[in-house]
Amino acid sequence: MSEIRERIARRIAQELEDGDLVNLGIGMPTMVADYIPDNVRVIFQSENGFVGMGPRPPKGEEDPDLVNAGSEPVTIKTGGAFFDSATSFAIIRGGHLDATVLGALQVDQQGNLANWKIPGKLVPGMGGAMDLTVGARRVIVATTHTTRKDQSKILPECTLPLTAKGEVDLIVTEMAVFRVTDQGLLLEEIAEDSSLEEIKEKTAANFSLAEELKTFV
Amino acid sequence: MDKIVDKEKVKGLFADDQRLMIGGFIECGSPHKLIDLLLESGVRNLTLIGNDTGFDDQKAGQLVVEKRLSRVIASHIGTNKETGRQMNSGDLEVELVPQGTLVEQIRAGGAGLGGVLTPTGIGTPVADDSRIIEVEGREYLLAKPLRADLALIKAWKADSAGNLLYRHAARNFNPVMAMACDRVVVEAEEIVPAGEIDPNQVVTPGIFVDYILQNGEEE
Numbered sequence: 001m002s003e004i005r006e007r008i009a010r011r012i013a014q015e016l017e018d019g020d021l022v023n024l025g026i027g028m029p030t031m032v033a034d035y036i037p038d039n040v041r042v043i044f045q046s047e048n049g050f051v052g053m054g055p056r057p058p059k060g061e062e063d064p065d066l067v068n069a070g071s072e073p074v075t076i077k078t079g080g081a082f083f084d085s086a087t088s089f090a091i092i093r094g095g096h097l098d099a100t101v102l103g104a105l106q107v108d109q110q111g112n113l114a115n116w117k118i119p120g121k122l123v124p125g126m127g128g129a130m131d132l133t134v135g136a137r138r139v140i141v142a143t144t145h146t147t148r149k150d151q152s153k154i155l156p157e158c159t160l161p162l163t164a165k166g167e168v169d170l171i172v173t174e175m176a177v178f179r180v181t182d183q184g185l186l187l188e189e190i191a192e193d194s195s196l197e198e199i200k201e202k203t204a205a206n207f208s209l210a211e212e213l214k215t216f217v
Numbered sequence: 218m219d220k221i222v223d224k225e226k227v228k229g230l231f232a233d234d235q236r237l238m239i240g241g242f243i244e245c246g247s248p249h250k251l252i253d254l255l256l257e258s259g260v261r262n263l264t265l266i267g268n269d270t271g272f273d274d275q276k277a278g279q280l281v282v283e284k285r286l287s288r289v290i291a292s293h294i295g296t297n298k299e300t301g302r303q304m305n306s307g308d309l310e311v312e313l314v315p316q317g318t319l320v321e322q323i324r325a326g327g328a329g330l331g332g333v334l335t336p337t338g339i340g341t342p343v344a345d346d347s348r349i350i351e352v353e354g355r356e357y358l359l360a361k362p363l364r365a366d367l368a369l370i371k372a373w374k375a376d377s378a379g380n381l382l383y384r385h386a387a388r389n390f391n392p393v394m395a396m397a398c399d400r401v402v403v404e405a406e407e408i409v410p411a412g413e414i415d416p417n418q419v420v421t422p423g424i425f426v427d428y429i430l431q432n433g434e435e436e
Contacts, residue, residue, distance in 0.1 A: 015259040046386065047316065048242040048245065049242070049386050050386055064386045065245060065386060066386055067386060069242070071244070071245065082383075082385055084388050084391070085389045085390050088389075089320055091318055091337065093337065096260050123294070123304070124293060124301075125295060125313045126292060126313060126316070127269075128316040128317065129315075131315050131316060132283050134337045134338075135337070162340060166340070210312045
């Protein structure tokens with residue numbers, strides 16, 4: 001499982017460009033920060049109120065006033081800044097955020113995302129996810145291809161309550177990279193240990209094939 | 218007016234059925250000392266407006282655990298299992314609001330606005346009970362202003378005039394809530410005489426603040 005998460009995070013890290021302002025969701029998306037190439041400078045936002053977020057501090061140097069949106073101790077880099085939640089979400093909704101990486105319960109071929117509620121079971125709330133999905137210029141979904149029960153998480157249409165409608169741009173799983181286009185999903189890359197047959201079998205959504213199918217590690 | 222008060226004065230501000238805004242983001246920047254006094258005062262049937270309901274084993278989460286709340290307006294309750302439990306049993310009414318919408322509702326409440334128009338939530342269940350207004354071809358939800366009786370705020374440094382500075386990520390909802398409540402109580406790590414905080418650096422102007430409590434050891 002950790003290998004799968006690392007692969008997804010590593011692939012998404014390649015999507016980020018020098019100078020991008022990026023917000024990473026809680027969980028697997030947070031790992032993307034560990035795989036940014038040295039020659040790419042990305043500024044990370046933490047929606048609880050700062051830009052310039054850096055890695056976890058050494059043990060013993062944690063500061064309870066300096067945590068990410070998942071309550072984990074982090075640091076702030078030189079040039080960073082703190083602000084209140086209104087400014088933080090002005091950054092998110094106002095078109096200032098180049099990309100966000102979010103997890104999914106379900107994502108579909110229209111670019112709809114569901115990741116905040118399983119009615120009757122799990123209702124953690126949307127936190128900042130709805131604002132991030134609507135506001136970020138690029139929305140990248142980081143998700144395992146299937147649920148623990150081996151059901152496809154990439155569907156013709158989400159059945160769970162939506163986080164946002166039609167906002168997802170790219171879906172990265174341990175098997176595949178799909179781009180969401182006006183014509184539906186486009187399979188662009190296949191993981192080196194997967195195959196088109198396996199992806200067809202494990203994807204409930206319809207998708208077409210890119211002219212040049214690439215492989216990712 | 219001297220804004221610096223003691224614990225007993227603070228406790229006297231609390232009453233059953235109040236509507237409270239409490240600053241903080243999952244315990245970071247939460248006014249833990251004020252929450253202690255709120256718990257000690259024994260008041261109940263409160264409405265809490267805040268980002269979340271804390272952790273069930275930490276301070277801000279205790280208002281839920283000790284069943285002092287009847288209604289919560291928040292963006293996230295996943296870190297406090299007791300909130301979900303009481304919501305499912307019908308003991309606690311929970312209204313979930315996108316975080317960016319919540320902070321703008323509070324800002325609107327403090328700024329005298331009739332609400333804000335946000336694209337967040339269009340096409341989701343959040344839109345079900347909202348008015349949709351089209352502006353220049355794009356749909357927005359009308360998010361109405363929120364106000365409360367009392368704000369509980371955590372500051373790093375306060376001067377005796379009530380001017381506030383915050384530390385790191387502990388700022389979050391605090392400065393916005395300080396504008397949106399009839400009375401504002403601040404818990405400060407340090408209190409200094411007026412004039413010691415440079416007016417250029419002030420984050421929350423003292424005119425918003427009614428009461429300041431020192432949060433350190435007993436005097």
